[in-house]
Amino acid sequence: MTKLLRSPGFWVALLCAVIAASAPAWLGAYLIGVLTVSYYFGVFAMSWDLLFGFAGEVNFGPTFLIGLGAYTAAIMNSHGFGIPLCLIAGGAMAVAGGVLLALPALRLRGPYFGLMTLVAVLLLQNFIVIFASVTGGEIGMTVPDVLSIDTTTNYWISLGFLIFSAIILFGLSRSAVGLILQASGQDAVEAAALGFNVTKHKLFAFCVSALFSGLAGGMLIFYMGAASVDTVINISIGVQIIIAAVLGGRRTILGAAIGAVFLVLANELLRPLGQLNTFVVSAVALAVILLFPDGFLGYALRVRQPKEGEAP
Secondary structure, eight states: OHHHHTOHHHHHHHHHHHHHHHHHHHSOHHHHHHHHHHHHHHHHHHHHHIIIIITOOOOSOHHHHHHHHHHHHHHHHHTTOOHHHHHHHHHHHHHHHHHHHHHHHTTOOTHHHHHHHHHHHHHHHHHHHHTHHHHOTTTOEEOSOOSOSOHHHHHHHHHHHHHHHHHHHHHHHTSHHHHHHHHHHHOHHHHHHTTOOHHHHHHHHHHHHHHHHHHHHHHHHHHHTEEOHHHHTOHHHHHHHHHHHHHHOTTOSHHHHHHHHHHHHHHHHTGGGTTHHHHHHHHHHHHHHHHOTTHHHHHHHOOOOOOTTSOO
8 A cells, every 4th residue: 555655657647637626617518528438538548458468469459349238238229128238238249359359360470460350340230231231231220228318427438437447457568367368468488487467368368458448438428329330430539549658658557548538539629620620630649650650648758767876
């Protein structure tokens, strides 16, 4: 506990949680709605950071897992199942799809793993279009039920899920499993030589990432009231998630959530710029990544390395 209280990351996370908890008192319904969406994207980004930042595997298709969870939940809800059961099924389907994807993909090295995850997104998009009678195709499908019709209630649900996900993912990243994942990501051969089952641990990380991605995807569509390719599967959504994680700080987990909130808010607040919106946000993100490779939180928490001849 003492070590946790001395950690700057703990106080940054606590400050962010306090600000987020007080937001309904001083923000209007419009921005509260935007923040609600951004928290789900925060879970997406944290899940991606666990796989990339620690396991060292670049998943270029995070929306494959998100889409599986979202559409499974939506289809089940359209057949009369309640939201809790739909979310459980969505998370389970995302994990099952993640395992089927990861087992062959983890045998690949370098860019081939990322390429396979990207192809998986394209296959899922085509599947949704082909089976439009079930999925709604390119138009999408509405869901009979929603989490709540009250803006504030939806906000507390998304914030609570973000905090819960952050605690689990951050705790996992700092556990013995997280350390093994870091070692595997940095040098898989050496980690295997030390007796660690690299494939098993990376598969575990993929499953955890898939579970939270699928759950968040399902909760997002029950907040929005509809599921469509453009909102949960589109490749551009996956790019935003990756940028958010890198922008907030690789291998920090919490930084990924901060990066996601920043990106969603920036996109919404600059919407009056029209087509310049994407250009400005992308330019700012690129500048931050170039100037601060460790990201927002990574730079803030970086410990200054002692110079030569200087006492640590």
